[in-house]
Amino acid sequence: MQLSRPAGTAMLRSVQMTEYAGRDGLSDMQELVQRTWSPASRLHLGDVAWERSVNARRSADSWRTAVWRDGDDVVAWAWLAQPSHLLMTVDPDRPELAATVVEWFQTTADGPKLAVGVLETEKHLLTALESAGFRRDDDAPYFTHHWISLDALTEPVVPEGFTLRHVRQDEVAKRGAVHRAAWSDLGPSNVTDEDMAEVMSTWPYRPELDWVVENEAGEFVASALIWLDEQHQVGLVEPVGCAPAYRRRGLGAAVNLAALHALREAGGTKAVVCPRGDDGYPQARALYQSFGFRPGSRTLHLLLG
Ligand SMILES: CC(C)(COP(=O)(O)OP(=O)(O)OC[C@H]1O[C@@H](n2cnc3c(N)ncnc32)[C@H](O)[C@@H]1OP(=O)(O)O)[C@@H](O)C(=O)NCCC(=O)NCCS
Structure with missing residues (x-):
C-alpha cells in the first residue's frame, strides 16, 4: 500500500514522500544506497537485501518504510527495522533532507526510547539527529x-x-x-x-x-x-x-x-x-x-x- 505526499517544508517542495505499509520499497532503497555509496556509507546494497529478506515474514502492518524522491531520483529513505529502531540513507548531497527523515522517525516510531545507528563518517545524519535531541550512547555495542x-x-x-x-x-x-x-x-x-x-x-x-x-x-x-x-x-x-x-x-x-x-x-x-x-x-x-x-x-x- 502506498501513500504519497509532498515532503512537508517549503524548502522541499519538489520532493515527494511515499510511505509503504508493506514490504515494497526495497528497489528504491537499493537504488539510493548504490547511487550514493562510498566508503563513508554505513550501508551496502547487500545489507539492505539481507535485512529486508530476513524480515519478509513480518505481518504487513508491522512494516514502516518511507521513500523521498526528487523527480526521478530517490534522495532519502527510512525504515523502521524494529518498531523503535531506524535504518536510513540520505543522499549526502541533500543533507537538508536528514532532518525530514528524523522527523518522520519521531512521528512514526513506537516506544518510549528511539534508537538509531549511523557510521561515524555520516556527518549529515549525525547533525540532524543531534539537532533533534538524540544523544550518543557510548556504552552500546558498536560495529566497525x-x-x-x-x-x-x-x-x-x-x-x-x-x-x-x-x-x-x-x-x-x-x-x-x-x-x-x-x-x-x-x-x-x-x-x-x-x-x-x-x-x-x-x-x-x-x-x-x-x-x-x-x-x-x-x-x-x-x-x-x-x-x-x-x-x-x-x-x-x-x-x-x-x-x-x-x-x-x-x-x-x-x-x-x-x-x-x-x-x-x-x-x-x-x-x-x-x-x-x-x-x-x-x-x-x-x-x-x-x-x-x-x-x-x-x-x-x-x-x-
Ligand atoms: C566467528 C566464527 C565464524 C569463527 O569461525 P571458526 O571456523 O571458528 O574460525 P577459524 O577456525 O577459521 O579461525 C581463524 C582465526 O580467527 C580467530 N578466531 C576465530 N574464533 C576466535 C575466537 N572465538 N576467539 C579469538 N579468536 C578467534 C583466530 O585468530 C583464529 O585462528 P587460530 O584458531 O589459529 O587462533 C564462529 O565463531 C561463528 O560462527 N560464530 C557465530 C557467528 C558469528 O559471530 N559470525 C560472524 C559475525 S560478523
Missing part, C-alpha cells in the same frame, strides 16, 4: 567496518574430509540449516528456510558468491555469503558462520577466503565486513583480521527518550 583489498589474497585451506564449494540455488534448506547452526549458541537464529529462500532470490544474490564448507556426510558446517555491488566493485560479506562443533579448525577463515576469491573473479576489487568493534564480542573481528581485513570507521548509536 573492516576492509580488504582483493589483490593479495591467501589460498583457502580446509582439513582433510572437508570440501569447499559454493551453494546451488536449490539448496535452500541446507543453507538455512548451516546459518541456524552457526548462530545456535548465540541466539538462537530466527532465520527460517522461507527467509533463506527470500535471501537467495533477492538481487544481487548470486549462488557463486555464497560459499560453504561441507563435511564427509554432506552437511554444510560453515558458510560465507558475499553481495557484490558491481558499480563500485565492492563486496559485502554478510553473514558468516561456523557450527559450534567445527570451530577453531580454520573453516571460518577458509570459507571466507574462498568466497573472496570468487568475488575477485566476479569483478570485485575490495570487500567490507562489519563485525562488532567493542570488546563484548571480539571473536568475529579476530577471524576477519586473521586473514587480512583491517579496521576502518565505526558505528555510533544514538538514543532519544
Whole structure:
C-alpha cells in the first residue's frame, strides 16, 4: 500500500514522500544506497537485501518504510527495522533532507526510547539527529567496518574430509540449516528456510558468491555469503558462520577466503565486513583480521527518550 505526499517544508517542495505499509520499497532503497555509496556509507546494497529478506515474514502492518524522491531520483529513505529502531540513507548531497527523515522517525516510531545507528563518517545524519535531541550512547555495542583489498589474497585451506564449494540455488534448506547452526549458541537464529529462500532470490544474490564448507556426510558446517555491488566493485560479506562443533579448525577463515576469491573473479576489487568493534564480542573481528581485513570507521548509536 502506498501513500504519497509532498515532503512537508517549503524548502522541499519538489520532493515527494511515499510511505509503504508493506514490504515494497526495497528497489528504491537499493537504488539510493548504490547511487550514493562510498566508503563513508554505513550501508551496502547487500545489507539492505539481507535485512529486508530476513524480515519478509513480518505481518504487513508491522512494516514502516518511507521513500523521498526528487523527480526521478530517490534522495532519502527510512525504515523502521524494529518498531523503535531506524535504518536510513540520505543522499549526502541533500543533507537538508536528514532532518525530514528524523522527523518522520519521531512521528512514526513506537516506544518510549528511539534508537538509531549511523557510521561515524555520516556527518549529515549525525547533525540532524543531534539537532533533534538524540544523544550518543557510548556504552552500546558498536560495529566497525573492516576492509580488504582483493589483490593479495591467501589460498583457502580446509582439513582433510572437508570440501569447499559454493551453494546451488536449490539448496535452500541446507543453507538455512548451516546459518541456524552457526548462530545456535548465540541466539538462537530466527532465520527460517522461507527467509533463506527470500535471501537467495533477492538481487544481487548470486549462488557463486555464497560459499560453504561441507563435511564427509554432506552437511554444510560453515558458510560465507558475499553481495557484490558491481558499480563500485565492492563486496559485502554478510553473514558468516561456523557450527559450534567445527570451530577453531580454520573453516571460518577458509570459507571466507574462498568466497573472496570468487568475488575477485566476479569483478570485485575490495570487500567490507562489519563485525562488532567493542570488546563484548571480539571473536568475529579476530577471524576477519586473521586473514587480512583491517579496521576502518565505526558505528555510533544514538538514543532519544
Ligand atoms: C566467528 C566464527 C565464524 C569463527 O569461525 P571458526 O571456523 O571458528 O574460525 P577459524 O577456525 O577459521 O579461525 C581463524 C582465526 O580467527 C580467530 N578466531 C576465530 N574464533 C576466535 C575466537 N572465538 N576467539 C579469538 N579468536 C578467534 C583466530 O585468530 C583464529 O585462528 P587460530 O584458531 O589459529 O587462533 C564462529 O565463531 C561463528 O560462527 N560464530 C557465530 C557467528 C558469528 O559471530 N559470525 C560472524 C559475525 S560478523
